[in-house]
Amino acid sequence: MSVPAPLPPNExxxxxxxxxxxxxxxxxxxxxxxxxxxxxxxxxxxIGMVSLIDEHRQWFKxxxxxxxxxxxxxxxxxxxxxxxxxxxxxxxTLEDHRFEDNEFVTGxxxxxxxxxxxxxxxxxxxxxxxxxxxxxxxxxxxxxxQALQALGRQVSSLLELRRYSSELRERIEVQKRLExxxxxxxxxxxxxxxELERGQQALSQANQSLAALARTDALTGxxxxxxxxxxxxSAFSFASRxxxxxxxxxxxxxxxxxxxxxxxxxxxxxxxxxxxxxLRREIREHDVVARYGGEEFILLLPATDAEGGCWLADRxxxxxxxxxxxLRPVTSSFGVATxxxxxxxxxxLVEAADRALYxxxxxxRNRVMHHVTFAAxxxxxxxx
Numbered sequence: 268m269s270v271p272a273p274l275p276p277n278e279x280x281x282x283x284x285x286x287x288x289x290x291x292x293x294x295x296x297x298x299x300x301x302x303x304x305x306x307x308x309x310x311x312x313x314i315g316m317v318s319l320i321d322e323h324r325q326w327f328k329x330x331x332x333x334x335x336x337x338x339x340x341x342x343x344x345x346x347x348x349x350x351x352x353x354x355x356x357x358x359x360t361l362e363d364h365r366f367e368d369n370e371f372v373t374g375x376x377x378x379x380x381x382x383x384x385x386x387x388x389x390x391x392x393x394x395x396x397x398x399x400x401x402x403x404x405x406x407x408x409x410x411x412x413q414a415l416q417a418l419g420r421q422v423s424s425l426l427e428l429r430r431y432s433s434e435l436r437e438r439i440e441v442q443k444r445l446e447x448x449x450x451x452x453x454x455x456x457x458x459x460x461x462e463l464e465r466g467q468q469a470l471s472q473a474n475q476s477l478a479a480l481a482r483t484d485a486l487t488g489x490x491x492x493x494x495x496x497x498x499x500x501s502a503f504s505f506a507s508r509x510x511x512x513x514x515x516x517x518x519x520x521x522x523x524x525x526x527x528x529x530x531x532x533x534x535x536x537x538x539x540x541x542x543x544x545x546l547r548r549e550i551r552e553h554d555v556v557a558r559y560g561g562e563e564f565i566l567l568l569p570a571t572d573a574e575g576g577c578w579l580a581d582r583x584x585x586x587x588x589x590x591x592x593x594l595r596p597v598t599s600s601f602g603v604a605t606x607x608x609x610x611x612x613x614x615x616l617v618e619a620a621d622r623a624l625y626x627x628x629x630x631x632r633n634r635v636m637h638h639v640t641f642a643a644x645x646x647x648x649x650x651x
Contacts (some may be wrong), residue, residue, distance in 0.1 A: 271346070273350070285392075287430060288426050288430045289433050296329075300331075302329070304331055312332075312382075313401060314402075315399070318398060322347055324337045325395070342370070344360075344371070344383070349396065355385070360379055360380070360402055360403035379403050381400055383397065386422050394426065399415065425544070484539065484558040486558070489557050492558075502567050506606055511570045511573040514568040515566070515620045516565065516601060516603050517565050517584065518579045519628070520539075520562035520599050521628075523535065541590075542599075545587065550580075550583075554567065575601050578637045579600075581635050583601070584634070602638065605637070
């Protein structure tokens, strides 16, 4: 009598892991089909499949040699194969009491030989097998055994890639939902403001003007230091929650005092206004630029790692250097800092960028330096 396979000791966790791959009942994919065809070719078997063991069935992600897409779990030989971590081989099903009267042995597809490599997750769950089947008893060579196991590992890698892609799509969808929520909140706020303006238009306009002035640099029209504090705190919190990098770029106009002394303060103000417009044009839409004070400007670059921050800083440095300044050439020094697991707070990120800026000036100006580490000792610096 056919012996059904016992359930794995971690069956509940195994089924939960299988569902996490979101693969059951999906369509054909060439990558899986090609592996099954290669397995049957190498092993000289007429039938092969990628079989995933669900609660009540074995479902075939890819299959060669038979038309079925799934069968019941109870009589499946794959249900036995997932109970062990290495290759499961049945040289002759009629000589094995577990399968001698199995319905897939006595009936179609009349299995006499079976070899299945378990599809293992990184957490040790066997989700199913890559198996080959023949209708005559036989054995595999050592080379065929090794090849079948190697191909099984390739199927496991494909499953992991699928899970990662699914998680990434889910994160993107969550981000989209957050963006839609923010848009809805913005629309609501705009509508409320319109209602308020109908009754108190003069007061509302005055309050809006005062609020804008309080957060805007009067000379350049950029965010001022007060606005920067709030923007940096929000960007830092968002980056920390989402596990995303955040880079800060601090730049200083080289020899600005000499420029003011030579051409006068109005010319210096014109330079800063022109530089502010240049920075606005060069940064990305979601980046933030603010006047930090005097001839210093600061940029917040969300979702930007050290390499991206240094690249953008160097692009800005070149744009400033090559701009057609009316009185004399102008250059700037840059300091870049990027969050790491050791970044304690937003202010420390700005302090790190400031140290990198100081290093840039000390080494001769008109260059980009990056703050590499937040360790307690002196920070290392690298030229971007």
